[in-house]
Amino acid sequence: MNLKIKFVGIGGGRRATLTQKIKTGGIYLEFSKNNIDTKLFLDPGVGAFTRALEQKIKFIKIDGLLVSHCHTDHINDAPVTIEAMTNTGRTKRAGMYCPKTVAEHISDYYKNCLEKVITLRANEKFKIKNINIKTTKTIHTEKFNIGFILEDFVGYTSDTIFTEHIAEQYKNLDVLILNICFFKNPYKGKDLGFGQHMDAYDAVRFLKIAKPKACIMYHLGMSILNYGFEKTRNYIQSNSGVKTILPEIGKTYNPTLTVE
Numbered sequence: 001m002n003l004k005i006k007f008v009g010i011g012g013g014r015r016a017t018l019t020q021k022i023k024t025g026g027i028y029l030e031f032s033k034n035n036i037d038t039k040l041f042l043d044p045g046v047g048a049f050t051r052a053l054e055q056k057i058k059f060i061k062i063d064g065l066l067v068s069h070c071h072t073d074h075i076n077d078a079p080v081t082i083e084a085m086t087n088t089g090r091t092k093r094a095g096m097y098c099p100k101t102v103a104e105h106i107s108d109y110y111k112n113c114l115e116k117v118i119t120l121r122a123n124e125k126f127k128i129k130n131i132n133i134k135t136t137k138t139i140h141t142e143k144f145n146i147g148f149i150l151e152d153f154v155g156y157t158s159d160t161i162f163t164e165h166i167a168e169q170y171k172n173l174d175v176l177i178l179n180i181c182f183f184k185n186p187y188k189g190k191d192l193g194f195g196q197h198m199d200a201y202d203a204v205r206f207l208k209i210a211k212p213k214a215c216i217m218y219h220l221g222m223s224i225l226n227y228g229f230e231k232t233r234n235y236i237q238s239n240s241g242v243k244t245i246l247p248e249i250g251k252t253y254n255p256t257l258t259v260e
């Protein structure tokens, strides 16, 4: 199996999204398995469409749109992405895979452009072409939020707090895309939406349990920009012992996480 991962954006959280000081936009994945290519777009947040166009992603070839939950930095550009994937519905094709909150939020006009809309909960298995995908549990303000594990190779935590149980779902993957919104989350444990995101300290605890071959930092918030991207990466890598990568927007990574 071969895989290419392109980070259309890397930002997340309200302040990064609303200021675009860290560009948001989602993740594009291209699998090649047994001579079948499968192209997926994950969490098309604010700016995803424009940035993906600039990065020469061919929407009409995308087989599946995966949306983890109904927050702006994950769902905002789903409608226009669906239009581009289906030639504004003239070519009914591809699918959207998402929790029911996302399916309810997207109007029938867009859903009818697609061949299928599959609603998912945590701990379900499904296929897009020949790619096996599992959904994972999260704990987040959007209760129906899900993460994904693709081909038991690459995992995406989506937005969640850290618990041992949540980290255990991702054991021994090759690549783990970890949503880290803060260097140190001052809202942790408080009854606030901001509290339900991981910080660098959670990332270390998560990686010591999940033990992936490599971790990619994603969904980066302003607190990480202020502390320093490289200092945060170094903190996570040196304390977890897991190779940690800060992705560059628009660059394509191969399965060993080197830039192509």
Ligand SMILES: [Zn+2]
Pocket: 069, 071, 140, 142, 159
């Ligand atoms: Zn969220």
